[in-house]
Amino acid sequence: MAEKKADKAEKVDKQEGFVEHITPRSVDFSQWYTDVVLKAELADYAPVRGCMVIRPYGYAIWENIQARLDRRIKETGHKNAYFPLFVPESLLRKEAQHVEGFAPEVAWVTHGGNEELAERLVVRPTSETIICSMYSKWIKSWRDLPVLINQWANVVRWEKTTRPFLRTAEFLWQEGHTAHRTLEEATEETLRMLNVYIDFVENDLAIPVVAGRKTESEKFAGAVDTYSLEAMMADGRALQAGTSHNLGQNFAKVFDITFLDEDNQLKYVWQTSWGVSTRLIGAIIMVHGDERGLALPPAVAPIQVIIVPIMTPGHKEEVLSKAREIRERFEHEYRIDMDAREEYSPGWKFNEWELRGVPIRLEVGPRDIKAGQVVLVRRDTGEKLTVKEEALPDTLRDVLNQVHQGLYNRARKFMDDNTHEVSSYQELKELMDTKRGFAIAPWCGDPACEASIKAETGATIRCIPLEQPREVTVEDKCIFCNGDAKTLVYLAKAY
């Protein structure tokens, strides 16, 4: 094992310097992203095509996302449940648009044990069909409505090109599936959940979004209307951060989901579905990250405060004891940890925890102890504060809020600065060639114009914003065909 030993020894040596190895974001955004994902130990490539392993540090972000979003989902009256991973082919094929949208990208189970299955199964790409088949059985009377169910689950889509968190063969998500008595209630639910997502993404993830309706060609396969949240990544491209679908009665009719209404009439239910996924972690990386690596919003950071004891010779015990004291003082209120490893220098640790995006670093050294203070460093701005020990409770609370607000404001400013109303197709093409930002443009509503824009510029209509930036007038002409414009839309290249 001599050769292998040398190999391992080299790997151990390499650990020392790994913070140095992030590709500059300004040089190669895509490689920077991959470097951050791997070196902050958020995820790793798995030995299965297109799949990732979510490592403990990355999964802890997902657990915080789950906890904070799950609370909101339950506060709005929903309950969690669990439906099977497998969907029989015949069920998937029931809704024509739905199967057309998903069949090309599903994984097929054909054998169980040593036997070929009589009917192939798909590994769920989404669960409308299997859930509708159950709703058809469960829903009988108007008294059973609304049905408000959510599921946290893994789903599989056999994508050709994949990137950790952004597009992987398997990913984790939540999918809400509701059934209502009237169209009005379903519409209200669709928008309610859209607003829950906006609240969560803006107030917990510090990511500003544009919310709007998808065009016919971009909407979910089988939906009447799809609404989405669009966020701007630091390279100017859009990322769809969540969707909420008004399914109308499309699935109800195909899956025969009827109820006896109070007026003794048998009616089809009205449905919605909505979801966010581990993609949100990709958005956090690409919105808040910088040349030093990750920068995490405090609400979902696995570690909110990292203490680095400065263990100068002769002061080790004193410094460790103070660091432990501070950790114990705040560990019930914050996710706080300390890095007491002796094999790494303080400077190495500073880099390491900046790479990992921890919002606040506290440095505790012998001189600080003597002066009854600690040094606090903000991850978002790099700002250093000297804080008296007695002021720590207020300061930690305030600075965590400031980091959240600082991240949000920076992202908001970047989005605003890179959103341009364009007045000619030429201008749109130029903007998209630079790959930077969102374009706002008038559109006639014709899918043919939309398709041409996409083919020629690479940009898609991200949404028809719920809050139109301004009123559309008769002066407004479609950015592509010059016909009368019906609405203003957001366009961008997207992940």
Next chain:
Amino acid sequence: MAEKKADKAEKVDKQEGFVEHITPRSVDFSQWYTDVVLKAELADYAPVRGCMVIRPYGYAIWENIQARLDRRIKETGHKNAYFPLFVPESLLRKEAQHVEGFAPEVAWVTHGGNEELAERLVVRPTSETIICSMYSKWIKSWRDLPVLINQWANVVRWEKTTRPFLRTAEFLWQEGHTAHRTLEEATEETLRMLNVYIDFVENDLAIPVVAGRKTESEKFAGAVDTYSLEAMMADGRALQAGTSHNLGQNFAKVFDITFLDEDNQLKYVWQTSWGVSTRLIGAIIMVHGDERGLALPPAVAPIQVIIVPIMTPGHKEEVLSKAREIRERFEHEYRIDMDAREEYSPGWKFNEWELRGVPIRLEVGPRDIKAGQVVLVRRDTGEKLTVKEEALPDTLRDVLNQVHQGLYNRARKFMDDNTHEVSSYQELKELMDTKRGFAIAPWCGDPACEASIKAETGATIRCIPLEQPREVTVEDKCIFCNGDAKTLVYLAKAY
């Protein structure tokens, strides 16, 4: 749609009386189990062979199990992560015993989209192989050890005969996978997690267990030692409620998981894995349930206290207002709900919430309000108490504790009463013919005796208990072959 309407109307009518339809447990235990699962709305059959849907009420039990067990898993130093659903066939085949154990019962993915895969994938039946392939990459130095990772996930085993919660093609579980520097540490970890499970199952689920080591023929495919918790169901059969495996270096050698130790030697790690699953819900049903349905241990009951307002004519508002007041008073401390539905009678609701196993029912009627009291009914004993409103905080806390202890004591007594040390093979056979309980018997350690016992009586050696019921003497002869006994074992028919 006239015919369908009549069908729906009939179904609506049938709701009224559904509490009546549970098969008596004493008549047909198996049918009673199925009735409880379906009628308490814990789970339902899915339109996929061998799969179940976990309905909101059942899933809420699982969420409580997750929360309480996850806390213990984290307190013992573990972190959660997520590994891929799919395992390439070549990875599964690396460990010979492991593949032999699992290959006959896996689901195979052969196609992605419209293309046949170059290599077949199995849907994970357990994750040792995929996780070991990553550990081989991540672990370099003794400083990286121990690696203490847990995963909450779905797994698939293509079982021939299935029953909700007990044996389904897909189920939910957690699986811990750890790597250590020494055998001693791995052994300690294996037993630590066994003890975590015992603590959780006894103190949160109120289920007494026997803990012990599995025989060679019953241990996990690829393990050096498997430890398990065995619980006795109300029909006397055993259910394995959790397992903890000492994997030794079996997987480390096959997957080449080495580390450079402090002495500069390259060594293989020592590993463990351990898990519990949604089977625990089956155990809760079969240990605590009775003729009236479910009886849930308070720690994991989705609703701990149900308020039934007795809305007699002329008093509706007054009663509802008091019920709401009580709910609001306690909703931050307990999972408390009220059933204000007007279409059902109080008596129907009493049956309904007993069927659903809610530990405490509070009845609030006009006369109670006048007297400043409520009526409290315990689910486990049916005991009725009249409680002054001011005494409610103490009483709720005390009675919830008493329900837990009552359930545990009843189950403990049942297990003790139905555990018999047998002194002859004839006695063992007779005991197993009655299908009731555990047998304690001396065993020589020969797998051939074990196999013969299983073939002839249907009973398996559940475990070699960690705490031997008594010392084994030279007088003790193997229950099957009459050779010298090495140990006392527990035998039972099992789920």
